[in-house]
Amino acid sequence: MLFTLILYSIILILIITYIIVYIKQYEYFKARQIPGPTPSYFYGNVKTLWNAKSPSRQLAEWSKQFGKIYGIFEGTRPHYIVSDVDFLQEVFIKQFSHFxxxxxxxxxxxxxxxxxxxxxxxxxxxxxxxxxxxxxxFSAIKLKQMSPLINNCINELMKKLPDYSEKYEDFNIYALYKRLTI
Incomplete structure (x- = not known):
């Protein structure tokens, strides 16, 4: 009887400790004074993104609400959402060796x-x-050199699309896109 009581007490202490640690993880952005939507326990902000008609529009809405840099949670894992082009250039190009x-x-x-x-x-x-x-x-010069070729390919695709639309039949656009990208 005493052993069972001690075992249940230990399990209860472990569960309470787990819950406290789990909840504490959601204070990651608050401790750093970074705005973001309020996460739900266990799911974080993923459930909101899953239920949204368009996850990208939900992220854009949050960007309007919280600014160009904010935080969301995937479960209990924090993620920074960055839409500031200057900051992204700093991280991905100038400071790339650090990331x-x-x-x-x-x-x-x-x-x-x-x-x-x-x-x-x-x-x-x-x-x-x-x-x-x-x-x-993908340097700027090489992309500029490829621009006329890409535009010609797009123009060829645009010439073919009216033929398909006049038939009023379903067609597989994947085949046309495949030809465009090749």
Missing amino acids: PIRKTSLFTKALNRGKRIHLFNALGTRWKRQRNVINPT
């Missing part, structure tokens, strides 16, 4: 088991190396 690691997810971990690791699922130093290799491809 080489990206967030991992179950999906990324599952993809990284194979030998085919590309920029979208690479992590850590492998991601940093691949990004440094591919970065010059």
